[in-house]
Amino acid sequence: MKEITRIIAFYETLKRKADVACALAMVVYVEGSSYRRTGARMLVSEDGFWEGGISGGCLEGDALKKARMAILKSKPELVRYDTTKGDDNQIGVGLGCNGVIDVLFIPVDFENENNPIEILKKSFENNNKPLVVITNSLKEPELLGKLFYFESKQSIDFLKNHLDVGLFSEEILALEKSKNYNIDNELRLFVEILPKPITVYLFGNQYDIYPLIELLKMLYWEVRIVSEPNKIQNRENLTIIAPSDFSENLLNKNSAALLMSHSLEIDKKNLRKLTTSTVKYIGMLGPKTRSERILNELAAEGTKIDSNKIFAPTGLDLGASTPEEIALSIVAELKAVFSGRNGGFLRERELPINERNQEIFKFN
Known part of the structure; x- marks a missing residue:
């Protein structure tokens, strides 16, 4: 794009x-x-x-x-x-x-x-x-x-x-x-068939959302931040949605959501909203035990969750530790998911890197 x-x-x-x-x-x-x-x-x-x-x-x-x-x-x-x-x-x-x-x-x-x-x-x-x-x-x-x-x-x-x-x-x-x-x-x-634009919803306002914003903008993906506007730095040229204005109807199969609030209760509340949406990817920041607790508590209250959409912890296993490296691992996983790939090493891929158009389809 x-x-x-x-x-x-x-x-x-x-x-x-x-x-x-x-x-x-x-x-x-x-x-x-x-x-x-x-x-x-x-x-x-x-x-x-x-x-x-x-x-x-x-x-x-x-x-x-x-x-x-x-x-x-x-x-x-x-x-x-x-x-x-x-x-x-x-x-x-x-x-x-x-x-x-x-x-x-x-x-x-x-x-x-x-x-x-x-x-x-x-x-x-x-x-x-x-x-x-x-x-x-x-x-x-x-x-x-x-x-x-x-x-x-x-x-x-x-x-x-x-x-x-x-x-x-x-x-x-x-x-x-x-x-x-x-x-x-x-x-x-x-x-x-031109690719549909991917829209990423970031639920959070901590310092670690900013490297993500920069990487996503570099890809020309659309970024939506779900947060109280006054908690976001340098708000110019950013699309910010107040939590009270957010609706799961905004999401579709070309959307991804990242739960990055650093609050277990807020992430659980947001995930509850996302379970009825058609979003393709839901990433949860933080250790696996934290994500499992949120998922178990929602399941206990009767909330149905499509586990295929949940990526917890979010990101590929790159050994990332800094906010910038974590952002890289998350964006890499997003790209893999939306491309239908596993995100492994290319040297281990047995198939061609790209699909090869070796056929011209007849139509008459």
Whole structure:
């Protein structure tokens, strides 16, 4: 989310200048290993500046040239980088990535309210609606690079000559992750499911919440502090919710809650409120015996608790001791939980680090 936010900010700067053209480079297909996955993007200005990235740095140099060419031609272009071949003329050879990466370069027209960055902004403003980009079109080449966000079947009505709009709309609505589609071997689409923003609710006002706030802001996650406002330092640019105003209805499956009050009774009271919410993660600061006491007392009074949501003590086992180290262990565990990972050592992982898109799904 941070990268997209910075790309949009860079775009706004270029738009105000109005005399520096730019192009969007977007990874739309990956097969095998690569540093970045589908949806990675960078915005390149014709004067050689850029924001974002499509690799670990190995492809950016060539991407600058390709982006400038797209600007010059005022025409999108799909470029394949194949680092699996031993061709010395192939960009990326010798890096050991062993992957195939398709990058779509789309020139950005500031005057067009439906240019790719404006569409990205609109998707954000509409609860991260799925993005659809046409990555190949044999019969209608002018469709290459068309990018739009999906809101209803009317969004893809112009594709009715290629597919069943109603069925494909249902397909998009059911997606949980990005996919590539091949339509009758003449049209390829990349449907990107943008991640929903993660909101972390911090229940507490002691000094150890501040390193957490800094780390979460660095990730561009949303932070909500549940506390009496007058107990929070440097309240500017912070969202603070008074305990009397807090409701479990504020939480959803993209939310996490951290109980950090340092008061057993207050943490127990807050946990009681959270048990009926749809929150994905509830972390409890402090030793295991303390958490077990709170959970046992709530169980004794008849409060039902989903133990799968409870992480007590909160955080990964990093040997953390200072507030900053504890914040790191908590944020690392949050990331692991929301990514569906266990948070172990990567050297012990038998599967690839990232899921590999080795299939283009057919739809006809």
